[in-house]
Amino acid sequence: MSxxxxxxxxxxxEESVYVVVEKNKLNYEEIQNQFVKKxxxxxxxxxxxxxxxxxxxxxxxxxxxVDSVNIxxxxxxxxxxxxxxxxxxxxxxxxxxxxxxxxxxxxxKSYNHALYENRNMAERGIQLDIIRHIMIVTKPSxxxxxxxxxxxxxxxxxxxxxxHVYVDHNFKNNYESMISEHEEYKKRIHFWSANDxxxxxxxxxxxxxxxxVLFSSWMFQRDVPPLLSFHLGSLGFLTQFDFDNHRRVLxxxxxxxxxxxxVRMRLNCSIYRNNKKENESQSENIDFSSQLNSKPSExxxxxxxxxxxxxxxxxxxxxxxxxxxxxITSIWADGLIIATSTGSTAYSLSAGGSxxxxxxxxxxxxxxxxxxxxxxxxxxxxxxxxxxxxxxTSRISxxxxxxxxxxxxxxxxxxxxxxxxxxxxxxxxxxxxxxxxFHGLNQILNWNHRVPQRPA
Numbered sequence: 001m002s003x004x005x006x007x008x009x010x011x012x013x014e015e016s017v018y019v020v021v022e023k024n025k026l027n028y029e030e031i032q033n034q035f036v037k038k039x040x041x042x043x044x045x046x047x048x049x050x051x052x053x054x055x056x057x058x059x060x061x062x063x064x065x066v067d068s069v070n071i072x073x074x075x076x077x078x079x080x081x082x083x084x085x086x087x088x089x090x091x092x093x094x095x096x097x098x099x100x101x102x103x104x105x106x107x108x109k110s111y112n113h114a115l116y117e118n119r120n121m122a123e124r125g126i127q128l129d130i131i132r133h134i135m136i137v138t139k140p141s142x143x144x145x146x147x148x149x150x151x152x153x154x155x156x157x158x159x160x161x162x163x164h165v166y167v168d169h170n171f172k173n174n175y176e177s178m179i180s181e182h183e184e185y186k187k188r189i190h191f192w193s194a195n196d197x198x199x200x201x202x203x204x205x206x207x208x209x210x211x212x213v214l215f216s217s218w219m220f221q222r223d224v225p226p227l228l229s230f231h232l233g234s235l236g237f238l239t240q241f242d243f244d245n246h247r248r249v250l251x252x253x254x255x256x257x258x259x260x261x262x263v264r265m266r267l268n269c270s271i272y273r274n275n276k277k278e279n280e281s282q283s284e285n286i287d288f289s290s291q292l293n294s295k296p297s298e299x300x301x302x303x304x305x306x307x308x309x310x311x312x313x314x315x316x317x318x319x320x321x322x323x324x325x326x327x328i329t330s331i332w333a334d335g336l337i338i339a340t341s342t343g344s345t346a347y348s349l350s351a352g353g354s355x356x357x358x359x360x361x362x363x364x365x366x367x368x369x370x371x372x373x374x375x376x377x378x379x380x381x382x383x384x385x386x387x388x389x390x391x392x393t394s395r396i397s398x399x400x401x402x403x404x405x406x407x408x409x410x411x412x413x414x415x416x417x418x419x420x421x422x423x424x425x426x427x428x429x430x431x432x433x434x435x436x437x438f439h440g441l442n443q444i445l446n447w448n449h450r451v452p453q454r455p456a
Contacts, residue, residue, distance in 0.1 A: 209233015270296035304343030309335035318394035
């Protein structure tokens with residue numbers, strides 16, 4: 001073999017062969033042709049090729065990947081035998097997604113890459129799509145906010161000829177004279193109802209407090225448009241911008257389209273009703289998987305928390321807590337809160353839960369007035385599946401609510417399954433979401449404030 005030839009090992013369906021390839025011919029097409037020549041069942045249209053790097057990991061080789069070719073050639077120059085393997089598309093994807101183990105070095109690389117991506121997600125700006133449809137959400141019962149909504153709507157239509165504005169249908173009477181006098185308003189002012197589909201909305205603008213943000217999240221049970229919140233409510237921990245600057249802020253968002261967002265995880269909460277009677281069900285050994293094979297009776301996406309409580313009963317509630325289908329513990333308490341990091345500053349905080357930054361995709365488990373002193377709040381990874389049920393051994397059944405809404409009763413052995421939602425809420429923030437959050441803790445929640453003491 002000359003110094004311009006490379007030794008190559010090809011593996012397909014547990015069979016391996018060695019071939020020699022000239023250095024100037026080492027590319028994707030040549031290796032693919034070698035697979036076709038050496039293996040009768042290798043079909044290029046239905047197969048993919050992987051190459052093995054110096055750490056022993058298999059890398060998917062894309063046809064136009066020049067970087068891979070350069071790395072492969074550098075490995076060959078070090079007198080290493082080059083390893084390639086072919087397989088069906090499904091088999092290769094399975095290997096990439098975890099079918100094979102990885103080296104320690106690769107695991108550390110993946111860990112550092114995840115840290116880098118998480119930091120980038122918080123610090124990197126995003127480019128919004130062209131904004132043509134804006135929904136304004138506020139409290140219909142507050143006359144002052146109704147006037148502010150009209151002010152924003154008329155300014156948007158007067159300033160941007162391409163924008164359509166959607167306001168609450170409860171405000172319709174406030175716009176009748178305006179629409180009758182101006183043809184342009186008639187075309188571009190629309191009225192939404194909470195039960196409508198809102199698929200064409202490009203931006204949500206909220207005027208109010210945290211409740212208005214939660215209501216906006218509740219209306220969009222699937223994809224949520226980017227949300228721009230102006231503080232006009234009583235608390236305003238989730239509302240980032242001062243209404244006095246609304247024109248400047250809106251102009252920057254609409255015309256520049258480059259914003260920073262806080263990606264807030266929501267929870268997908270599903271109720272599975274149990275049709276068995278007490279003597280047919282064993283709470284500790286319940287056939288959990290078979291129960292969840294049926295469709296849930298109700299499912300909701302929540303931004304703050306799921307709350308299970310004892311209602312008006314005087315007794316404590318017993319709840320069985322499972323993680324990924326395995327029983328973790330039995331909790332006796334007045335109730336249980338399953339919260340997001342966003343919800344850590346809401347009901348969970350009142351019940352003694354931890355403060356967690358919303359960029360942390362975690363699930364908080366906070367008992368409400370537990371019977372045992374050791375039943376402390378927990379924070380677990382957001383990718384875990386949590387389930388809660390009230391067993392027949394409990395003295396009372398319970399109630400459940402989702403972001404304070406749709407409160408419904410729980411029968412014995414009904415199961416609530418909680419997982420990370422695939423539909424997060426993108427909240428437009430100032431340049432630094434971390435400073436925004438700590439500013440809210442200090443200025444709004446008065447976190448760690450104390451009376452200044454006299455110097456010693």
